[in-house]
Amino acid sequence: MNHEMRTPMHAVIALSSLLQETDLTAEQRLMVETILKSSNLLATLINDVLDLSRLEDGSLQLEEATFNLHSLFREVLNLITPVASVKKLSLTSHLASDLPMYAIGDEKRLMQTILNVVGNAVKFSKEGCMSITAFIAKPECFRDPRIPDFLLVPRCDVTTASSSEECVRVVSLEHEVVFMDVCTGLDGYELAVRIHEKFTKHQDRPLIVALTGNTKRVTKENCMMVGMDGLILKPISVNKMRGVLSELLERRVLCETV
Template sequence: MELFCDNNLAISIAHNPVQHDRTKHIQIDRHFIKEKLDSGLIVIARIPTRLQVADIFIKELLVARFQELWQVAVALSHAAILEESMRARDQLMEQNIALDLARREAETAIRARNDFLAVMNHEMRTPMHAVIALSSLLQETDLTAEQRLMVETILKSSNLLATLINDVLDLSRLEDGSLQLESATFNLHSLFREVLNLIKPVAYVKKLSLTSHLASDLPMYAIGDEKRLMQTILNVVGNAVKFSKEGCISITAFVAKPESFRDARIPDFLPVPTDSHFYLRVQVKDSGSGINPQDIPKLFTKFAQNQSLTTRNPAGSGLGLAICRRFVNLMEGHIWIESEGIGKGCTVTFIVKLGIPDRSNEFKLPFVPKFLGNHGSTNFAGLKVLLMDDNGVSRTVSKGLLLHLGCDVTTASSSEECLRVVSLEHEVVFMDVCTWLGGYELTVRLHEKFTKHQSRPLIVALTGNNKKVTKDNCMRVGMDGLILKPVSVDKMRGALSELLERRVLFETV
């Protein structure tokens, strides 16, 4: 009798039981097998498989004594099933090992990408800080018309580059799942006013009419991520301005009614309204260049642009709408675009879920810095400021901004120097918070040095690191604020004004 298994291996149970293979011969102890067969016990011969990764995996061949022929048939059937099961097990183990190796490689690649983006984000913000700050300083000097146009071009290009840096980082964090939405009460009507204040100057230059309509039933306050909602609206309205040469742009916002959810354009969107939240519907309509209907689905993919226009008027990185869609999805909403074709304008509509705040808390809103107020006439003459930054260029640029605003500035290039020169006369301490600079430890030591809160200066991080953990660490060690580079004259002016008024200023990251 022979039992066959993998690799054409056979065990012959006869006068000379021999195990043989096409490639090798392995002798099996005949007396051992006979003894086991006579006793009726199962013989297990352990044969190594070809699979060898970390450990050797073993197949098992069962040899037994049988009284009747039908028992042999049943045993052979069971042996075949066992062999198939073991072969399937080995294949599964191979697949699991391959999947585990692929997962480890993917995780390593993601970590490398995130580390690269984090470093590049910080390293790119520092030179961008210099370009934007110095350009904004130059803009406030006496310039000829030609010089002013050149400075404005530098500023516009620098701001576009800064936006691209933010978009790349946002997209990376959205894709790896590390970006979490904030949840706080904010003034919804003020948010739309701020959007208009930012967009109107650009629309005015292009001679575009910009209108907005907020429905009477739109709540004054809402709970959600104000920054991401504003970023989404700005991106959509900004695109409308960018691709419109003439005509008007309208912004409409209202509470989406349950019956409006049964819309053929959004068949998969089936929200369930509750008493604790509502759905905000925003519609932006323009009379611009329009889009080929067949190109619309592509616009929400990364690096996608309006193909009908790119050969004539390429603009943007193609990340804006892709990021908008992800933000809207995180806010449990939906976004879509409609256009009848080239030259017929387009309409962008999105719906997002927002919470309804308790009326008793509406007047206890957390302060969120805007940096948008009209602080042009604010004078900080004589305000004593200590600036700590190890980067010489960044230190010089930030000092120039503060001096331009009338501040009396002292600089330090290290934590130790900062501790030596800081005094009760300083009202604000700006510092970078790089790990090697010890900004967090310095904050703790400043708290120890100035035991009474009213007597110590305000401590504010001025950094290019826009990770959420940076903000959390700043708050944990007792900083009074965080301002992200790059910083222009207007941003620094607004930040100082709000900081001195509120005594706290944490920019959203």
């Protein structure tokens, strides 16, 4: 399956590259460039499908190379605009003034992600206009904005922290539970240990509940080993949070009465 899927796409890419070197009109050259860019993106998608097992176990390695971030957004616009025009949709882009010209990362996968988001917007829109806006996210943008909203449903007082250091600093005996995002690259396990160290008695510390979408690397057993009390798998819902909290609070009451 690997060979059968990759070979035809490699032929399209190779022949498009050769065609690009011939004498073409401006319109023909634009068409060939679009074919080549689209083929490269499709090749990336094929690789993702074939490497699905690596994606699931978290072993997929992203490339780290310098690329032109502004050019990437221009290419996305060039690829999507023809599709949007067919549906009479207006598509524009806005790059923030502080957005750097160059970035380090996996250019193909970033483009793939943006194309997927914008492509779906075009696909499911019947009329109107769309705008691609790129800016540098502030630290508070990295947390899941839905979590405080979920907690406000049962009228809870919520404190948020955008980093491990801030969490250790602000958590206190006034807090009954800490919801902690744990994913690849974040030190959630270490943070749980540090929260334990901050409080002398086990009963006095807040409950610690891990939040994760990575079921391969983050397991309930791993969380329990570092002193966490529970685990919620994403996507997060009110019922999931309510169920875990009810179980943990009931367990704590039983421990205190023994």
